[in-house]
Amino acid sequence: MEKTSRPPFRSTIIADRVVALCILAVTAVFLMLTFGEVSAFARNSAGRGPYFFPRLVLIFLLIAESFLLANVFSPRGTVQNSPRPTWRVAWLVLATAAYCALIQLAGFLIASILFGIAVPLLLGRRTWVTIVAVALVYSIAVWLLFERVFLIILPASPFDIGF
């Protein structure tokens, strides 16, 4: 990601602080969970129980996060200059989520062809013939390579059409 020479946006600084606090909250919750019920075997094991190592890591995380919070709430902050987020990022993330869901519903090949067409359109490309041709050829090639050559069976469509 390219950095810009502008100072960071205020929203980015706020996001940095919110994320740091969220990580701290999750760490605290996970640390509390390490004091839950464990089996008698685990309690008596010289190698300690299942939460021995996670507890060490979480305590280390809490210490690291205390330094992090001191930095993110300082006037200088920690975030570097980044471009302003755009709606295109959100659309791409949503399209990718839809693609992941569609793979299970319609099979890999159909989902990939549709995704391969949708993404360039979402990002502003309008050369329809190229986009459709590339999406078709590429998705079929990947499907053939993995299904027929590597024998990794990809999710199939529910329509019983062979792919």
Added chain:
Amino acid sequence: MELLITAAAQIATPLTIVCIICGTIVGVVVGVLPGLGSVIGLTMALPFTFSLPQIPSIALMLGVYCGSVYGGSITAIILNTPGTPQAAATALEGFPMARRGDADLALGWVTVASTLGGLFSVAIFIIAGPSLAALSLQFTPVEYFALGLFAMTCIAGVSSGQMAKGLVSGGIGLMLAAIGVDPVTGDMRYTFGSFQLSAGIALIPVIVGIFAYSEMFLRVLNLDGDKPDPAEMRVGFRVPPWREWRIRLGMLLRGSMIGSFVGALPGTGAATAAFIAYSEARRTSKRQENFGKGEPDGLVACESANNAVTGSALVPTLALGIPGDPVTAVMLGALVVQGIAPGPQLFANHLDLIYAIFLCLILVNLVMFATGALGASLFTRILRIPEPILIGLILIISTVGAYGVNGSTFDIWVAFAAGVGGALLRYLSYPLAPIVIGMVLGPTIEMSLRQGLILTDGNVLAFLERPIALALFAVTAAILLWPLLRSRFRRSG
């Protein structure tokens, strides 16, 4: 000498040469495709070895192994999508170099460094194979724990400028590796009743997510910004000039030695070696300020290290019959099918076979160089595809890579979640490599710590009674404390 000539005669058959070439090319292709990796490549090659004579089947396996380790670096450089976990360190320097239009140079650096690292490990195998095997037997869980802690110091190396965030990322990686079944007691940890989480979070989907997915999500931000004209992005293969190599020979040697040493230890792998070498390069380089912007020192170190693992990983496999990782486990299976019984007697009674393996490794590394040089033009042309189209194509192949590990759609969602989380963290200047480092090293560190505690009856201080472990602890402490002490001396001086 006679045995060497006999071995050379066994190698110099058309079938063996064809197996070396085909195995290496298949290995490179498998390594390039995210989510496949060396194990799948070797598993695919395994059935062919049943119908081949001994030497050609070994040649095929070695070609796939070495080729796949190298191949992962190509996508790491061109797409910031490591094809294999061990190429994650390569992406840190290779991708920035490609973004500024020097993809051909980056491929030149990694191809030469990989070849030389691989040849170095062959030399180590020849000279010190049995000695390294004996040394690896000295490593108990205590030593593995000390080595794991030492390897974690590379988080400091990749996080300079954002140390607190790097440490948090490393902690997140360690915690991700802890999800699932506890390896010692069998209890469930952080699965929240989920069947899929009981198998843990696989490494490859996380790598695909935080490198490939997050890169594509964030690339959209610069879609209309300043970047090199695709027509001007150099394609092909360019070997760096000798004057650039001369100042990095020490880096190459150090990376190769790290890879050869780490590879000889069962249970470690090329990913660990690559990150240790990268961290050392960052610490000792005279061009530290260029790291993260496409500094060749980093490429040379991690690539020589990860390919130096290939030869030395055979040391415990052949000398002791102990496979060091799933890759050598598959190879061990193939060797047993061929009637080869690994163990101490192999070096004593079948030296001609050992020499044949050495020669195969040398040829495989040379073919790997040729494959990289000839295929580079094709690989680098990918950079000229318009980005709106390329983003979709990369997300598709990455999704297949995430799925292909376990054949589970759950892994696709893991990759997606890692991608969204990774994009957010990258946007907020969190280093992401420590997450991978934590996930790679976490299981080793935890397992060795707990096994060590069992061996010492819960006495942590007994860890310091073992000389190798004590030396590693001391070096780790020195690496962590030295920057603090140095800044204190400078202030008071």
